[in-house]
Amino acid sequence: MRSHRGGFTLIEVVVVLAILSILLTLSVMALGVLPARARMSSGVLELNAALSAARAHSLGRGVRTAVLIDTAEGSARPDARIRYWTVVDPWFLLDESMAARPGWSGPDELQPPLPAPSGSGFQVLGMGLFGDAVRLAPSGFRSLANPPIQPACADPRAPSVELSSGTMDGSWSFPPPFCQVPDNRPCTFCSSDGGTVRGAILFEPDGRVALLDAEGREDPRGAGSIVFGGHEADADVRALVLLDTGLFRSFSRDP
Numbered sequence: 001m002r003s004h005r006g007g008f009t010l011i012e013v014v015v016v017l018a019i020l021s022i023l024l025t026l027s028v029m030a031l032g033v034l035p036a037r038a039r040m041s042s043g044v045l046e047l048n049a050a051l052s053a054a055r056a057h058s059l060g061r062g063v064r065t066a067v068l069i070d071t072a073e074g075s076a077r078p079d080a081r082i083r084y085w086t087v088v089d090p091w092f093l094l095d096e097s098m099a100a101r102p103g104w105s106g107p108d109e110l111q112p113p114l115p116a117p118s119g120s121g122f123q124v125l126g127m128g129l130f131g132d133a134v135r136l137a138p139s140g141f142r143s144l145a146n147p148p149i150q151p152a153c154a155d156p157r158a159p160s161v162e163l164s165s166g167t168m169d170g171s172w173s174f175p176p177p178f179c180q181v182p183d184n185r186p187c188t189f190c191s192s193d194g195g196t197v198r199g200a201i202l203f204e205p206d207g208r209v210a211l212l213d214a215e216g217r218e219d220p221r222g223a224g225s226i227v228f229g230g231h232e233a234d235a236d237v238r239a240l241v242l243l244d245t246g247l248f249r250s251f252s253r254d255p
Contacts (some may be wrong), residue, residue, distance in 0.1 A: 043134030044228060044238045044250045047084060050128060051201060054086045055246055057125065058203035064089040065125070066202045066212075068107055069226075071136040071187060073197040080196070082130040082228075087122040091115065094122065094202065098216030103194030136197065137229035141183040141239040141251070144229060153179035174225075174251060178241050181223045188226075189219040201242060209244045 050067055058065040066087050072080035085107045087094070097110040104110050107122050137144055153176060174181050182188040190199035191213035202210040202218075211219040222244035229237040239251045 043082070043130045044240055046128055046130070047226075047240060048248055048250060050084060050086055050126065051242070051248055053126070054201070055203045055209070057086075057088070058205055059207060062205045064092050064094070064202065064204055066094055066200050068200045069187075069190070069198060070105060071190065071197040071226075073136040073186065074192050075196045081132065082134060082136065083128065085127045086125040088125060089122055089202075094200070095212060095216035095218070097122075098200065098212065098214065102215040104198070104214070105195060134228055137186045137227040137237060139227075140185045140188070141225060141227045141237065143184075144227065144237045145239075145252075174239075174241055177247070178223075178243070178249065181225055181241050181243070182221055183225050183227075183239065186227050187224075188221075189213055189224040190226075191215060191217075203246070207246055209242065209246050211242060211244070 047067075047069075054065045054067050057063075066089055068085045068087060070083045072082050083106075087107050089112075091112050093112040093116055094110065097112050098104065100113065101109055101111070107124055110122060112120055112122065153174075174183070187197055187199055189211035190197045192198070193214045195214075198214040200212040200216075202212055204210070211222075211224045213219070223242065225239050225241045227237065227239045237252065241249050241251065
């Protein structure tokens, strides 16, 4: 009897490699023409998901968690991109660490002071790096989107963040309960002390949320927004609105 060895001939291998090469080329081309709007939406959704996961971890474990954000705005590197880290702060000392190192560029540079054990650091639960299409907008949502005043916000009976934070800096460009949310800067709570525009969203075990600048100072308004968008005139604009009650929502330039 004649035995047959298993395997592929050289021609079969070449054909398979050619097909894979074509599929890879088509995939790369598809990613290249992926609408900027879709890529912008995915970046905002990713950050929203990270915030929701951090809040759930804080409430579920009874510890303080935070999402640190480096928007890359102001960086001298042309390839700089938005980064974020989700960290655990069991000693409730992250704001003090940020104040001691306002030029931080990541959680590894933030060392908790006493009474935290010597040499300890903040545990990183996760991190993310946005694609090139997702950038911090050149200005706030109000000037970029030029939204009309929300009629419902003009109603004195409308629920508003104003009831809890007392802020009066917004322009009623977001609908209830986001009336009066600050919207005049790309990141209304961030700062650029010693480097790029950075900030943090802090989640307390009791459910409260605090918005911090790069030096760990809390925004007393209790609400804020981060706006993403390109620098072109017709670029897509997306705003992520945050309340100190833990409520988040994204808005786009188009209704």
